[in-house]
Amino acid sequence: MRNIDADRCLEATVELRHLEYFVAVVEEHGFTRAAARLCVVQSAVSAGIRSLERELGARLLHRTSREIGLTEAGEAFLPAARETLAGAQRAVDAVDRTRGGLRGLLRIGTMNTVGSIDLPRALGRLRRAHPQVVVRLGTRPGGSRDLAQALRRGELDIAVLSIGGPPPPGLLIAPLESRQMCVLVPAGHPLAGQEAVRLADLAGEVFIDHPAGYGSRTIADRAFEDSGITRHVALEVGGSEHPAAYVREGLGVAVVATPRATGPAGVSRLLIADADLHWQVCVARSRERAASAAALALETMLLDHEPGSNS
Incomplete structure (x- = not known):
């Protein structure tokens, strides 16, 4: 595969709009979405990418019927293109x-x-x-x-x-804001009558949480790991959903940021006695x-x- 020649790059008349087209195609994973983002016709984006590759003397993108991918030259060119636009x-x-x-x-x-x-x-x-x-x-x-x-x-x-x-x-x-984290359990749960619980009290419970990568999930995972407690997350809810509704239905317990308002009916909110967790x-x-x-x-x-x- 041909690499981008440094001397050729210095002589190339690369246009900023072509760099913008290239970055948009990469970030949007396609020409159609890139064109919509830039408010131009798709043919303009395609022509701009071809012109950019011609000026650089290197193929930047792999084009298939299903996906757009970066070539080795494209991988090398992307950070510099972003920095140039910035x-x-x-x-x-x-x-x-x-x-x-x-x-x-x-x-x-x-x-x-x-x-x-x-x-x-x-x-x-x-x-x-x-x-x-x-x-x-x-x-x-x-x-x-x-x-x-x-x-x-x-x-x-x-x-x-x-x-x-x-x-x-x-x-x-x-x-911007910090909230203490607490435990939510169904109203009929054996721990529901307590004001606070220890992490060890939750060993063996089934948990409801957001997917891995979410901040609150990371905090809870780390706390249980540091305490040597295996935590089983059986139900992952989307980022726009709150675990409380699932806790209310008895599907598990949850570690969440303490809500400002009173929690929903059918759910008990417990403090965590042995860990100072903040979202x-x-x-x-x-x-x-x-x-x-x-x-x-x-x-x-x-x-x-x-x-x-x-x-």
Whole structure:
């Protein structure tokens, strides 16, 4: 396979929009979704990628009827393409600051549940202050773990996530909210009448939790592992669902962040006597890449949030 020649790259008239097309195709896993994201026709994206590969003298993408994959040259080119686009955005930001406004694409990742953080309100403030900033908001299947990885890879500019231990390497983390974790059991459970339980009291129980990678799951898994207790998670619920409804039906017990409101009927909430577990919501961005002005503006608005009372 042919590698990208350094001298040829220096001479190539690579256009920023072609870099944007390439990154979008990779992140969206296809030309159709990339075109929709960029608000251009698919033929323009395809032509742009062909032009980019012609200028570089290397094939960047494997194209099949089912999937799009990176070649070895594409793998090498992707981080530099992202950094070039980020540098171009920083140049635009510098000019925009002199005119009192910001623009460009802001890629935001978020958990399904962010506690009392009013993310829609922060995004509304951002839109009113900087109407030319285009917001792209999404989640990741693996929760906070996948969000952190996406930040490190440069796929996201900023994210609201949960940290279940030391901050991941390569990220700048700012806490937004912290809640103590508790145990939920069905009303008829033998432990339901107690105010607090020890982790050992839960040995042998069937657990309901979010999938691996979610912040609360990571915290609970680590606590039981550190205590030498094997925990069996028999039912994993989606990020937008709360385990409490499943606990109420007697399908298991759950370790969750303490809700601000009283739990649902049919469920008892117990404190954890021998472990100080906290679910922390944070705003995060890459330590390795300079943040865009729009990302910094949103971070400031999130840090200025006023906790709500309905979550």
